[in-house]
Amino acid sequence: GTNYSLSPEFNEMTGFNEEEVRAMLDYYATTCQFHHSTDELIEAMKPWYDNYCFAEQSYGSTTMYNSNMVLYFVDNYIRNGGYMPRNMVEENIRxxxxxxxxxxxxxxxxxxxxxxxxxxxxxxxxxxxxxxxxxxxxxxxxxxxxxxxxxxxxxxx
Structure with a gap:
């Protein structure tokens, strides 16, 4: 097998960029009860889930959100009736x-x-x-x- 994990062409493959996270939040805000704006949710998520970079050549351009953690957050936010999760990090990711x-x-x-x-x-x-x-x-x-x-x-x- 070939290790492509450090290749710039695959830097965005294993996460979500901010535009994708915003689109996901905007979509769910139309189908579920949300008590926060997309900007407020991004502000809460960014310090915890953003800033991943896998290819040195991609540093400084697009950062990635941890996809597993974003999905954990959205799932908990929706199941909690539009309130922030108590724990920002999923137990089995810690x-x-x-x-x-x-x-x-x-x-x-x-x-x-x-x-x-x-x-x-x-x-x-x-x-x-x-x-x-x-x-x-x-x-x-x-x-x-x-x-x-x-x-x-x-x-x-």
Whole structure:
């Protein structure tokens, strides 16, 4: 198989752009009880679900909304009679905290001067070269660890 996940031609394949999210909300607003405007719903959803980018060449153009989370939100909004969901993140999408704990432990083991996760927390971003494949024994290399976080869905370009 060929890995197309980082190709710009497929950047918009695995999510919704904002125009698509707005069209979905506008449609459901005509068929279900909504207590918020499309703009208000976008404002609530954007910080949680937007800003995914899968191809480096696409960075700065179109960002993607996580399609699973948008559908979760819309489903809950409709089933709650037009009120925002209590939890903005679906339970089975939340990061497995044991997995995250393991990654933090591994990151500390591999850290030279500063931890990758610590840098993310302090700066809000980290730079590195995204690797398309790497064996487990080389996970200690900083770019491999960053790549692992990307493929786990914890980072985006």
């Amino acid at each position: 990061v497995d905290y044991n997995k995250l704990r393991m990654l933090i432990r591994k990151d500390k083991e591999f850290a030279h001067d500063a931890s990758t996760i610590q840098t993310l927390v302090q700066q809000g971003y980290i730079t590195g070269e995204l690797k398309t494949g790497f064996p487990a024994e080389t996970i200690a290399e900083p770019d491999n660890f960053i790549s692992l976080l990307f493929y786990f869905g914890m980072l985006t370009i």
